[in-house]
């Protein structure tokens with residue numbers, strides 16, 4: 001009897017030890033992270049022109065935008081330096097082949113998580129980091145107030161995007177006849193709309209709002225039709241087969257969002273690290289280990305990333321919101337407790 005009891009205690013102790021040591025052993029970096037570390041830089045897509053607010057070239061010739069900042073954030077987390085990136089100027093139709101062939105490490109290019117990309121194209125997706133509606137913009141002279149009145153319209157859009165599929169699905173579902181004209185480059189599509197070759201332009205709401213500001217005739221001559229024909233979840237696309245790279249990218253996004261919720265910014269990150277205000281903040285800032293060991297990264301990657309680029313809110317405001325020239329509202333892309341739909345998974 002006594003012997004059995006001892007055996008039970010020993011087995012329980014062994015389980016405890018094995019769980020404790022498994023938790024303590026740092027993980028290996030994912031295969032893609034290893035390649036990035038060996039290469040010493042992260043390969044990201046830019047745009048074949050300017051996709052304002054997300055991937056554009058500023059007046060000094062530098063890339064900027066939300067997607068570019070997410071690339072920098074990833075480089076800061078993995079390589080410890082937001083400058084260790086190479087941006088390839090790719091069009092919409094080129095980004096997925098470039099990801100599949102290894103020309104880029106990830107499709108951080110406003111890439112909608114769709115079933116066909118996920119399954120037939122062998123991709124994996126991060127959780128969405130940007131949510132936006134698909135909308136039509138029309139010339140005021142067309143004299144329509146609703147997308148339901150687009151019968152017979154010529155609609156312009158950009159090739160290789162899910163956006164044009166949304167337009168076709170929506171119009172077909174409503175039995176509205178239309179002509180779709182597709183362009184490789186956004187500038188060509190916008191020029192065709194401005195010249196009057198297209199009656200309407202289908203786009204991602206956030207970008208149409210930006211385009212409307214300087215479309216021919218400005219906001220008074222161009223009407224954003226009220227129908228949001230879908231809510232498009234934009235995620236980071238990755239090649240199938242490296243699940244732990246998906247984990248790494250998801251936790252990078254979660255930490256950017258959680259840092260905003262915790263009030264950790266690029267300006268106060270050192271102060272916050274000196275005296276973290278909560279257990280979650282202590283984890284994000286690497287004061288408590290765990291964030292790095294589990295991904296095969298240094299435990300202070302969250303600190304380095306926020307110091308380099310800021311939290312999600314800072315990224316949004318700098319590229320699209322109040323601190324940019326576009327002044328877009330956060331809308332869906334605000335935190336869940338501030339009227340939006342963004343939240344972080346649990347950092348335990």
Ligand SMILES: N[C@@H](CCC(=O)N[C@@H](CS)C(=O)NCC(=O)O)C(=O)O
Nearest residue numbers: 111112158161162163203204207211
């Ligand atoms: N999220 C889309 C790509 C983004 C997109 O479709 N952008 C174009 C749509 S044709 C846009 O918003 N254009 C508006 C503009 O050029 O101002 C995808 O994954 O395919």
